[in-house]
Amino acid sequence: MVDILHRVGIKSSPEKTYRALATCQGLADWWTRDTSGDSRVGGVIAFRFPDGGFDMRVVELTPGKRVLWQVVDGPSEWVGTKIHWELAPKGEYTVVLFKHEGWKEPVEFMHHCSTKWGTFIMSLKLLLEIGRGALAPDDVPLGDWR
């Protein structure tokens, strides 16, 4: 099992950062505009992109601190994996630790998703710091992979 890790410091409060991760409206503002579903614990959120998408079950929500999802539908490499968001205040920043846990193999798609998560986490930072992210379908292109 291998994991994708990221970390960023966002000039925002843990409460605002949490809202961007724990509500469909928040998620639709930095990841993909086409986000819908039930964002409560036990609910399933559907994230859609021009070329497919992911369904995540919300496993844990701890306001201002933690969001945990498990992938229930999407590409086979993603199904069953978990996505952790850990938030902590640090001075005027909120530190976001991200982990996409439980990839079976470090396949080429995992390399792609690691870079892609990085660009979306920068989109989250942009949203909270300047009010506008780089979200799908207008996200940062990584070249040949769709």
Added chain:
Amino acid sequence: MVDILHRVGIKSSPEKTYRALATCQGLADWWTRDTSGDSRVGGVIAFRFPDGGFDMRVVELTPGKRVLWQVVDGPSEWVGTKIHWELAPKGEYTVVLFKHEGWKEPVEFMHHCSTKWGTFIMSLKLLLEIGRGALAPDDVPLGDWR
């Protein structure tokens, strides 16, 4: 042992992409302006940033295909780790597979370095596609971490 993985498709040839990875001048154009040393196999390249740096021994150079470094000095978590660059043509793109291999533990610094490598790999892409990267000391800021 845990690894940082990334992948990007760059609209450039494997030969040009290789030159940006295998020469001090190339590296100074997308990673950090303060790059110096001996970029031949067995040589050591010194990468310097406002807050420190890394010394890498060049382990392998296969023109147009592969660059491999081993970290010989820098932060303790980096020393002994290896950095792999694999290049392959795909239509009008060169696919770059990146691996920073051999972290002992998935510490917070590793999360930060994963995101930071992502932004620098996007700088490599910018350099090759539009002629100008986002290199240190003017690289993309990730917030509180220096």
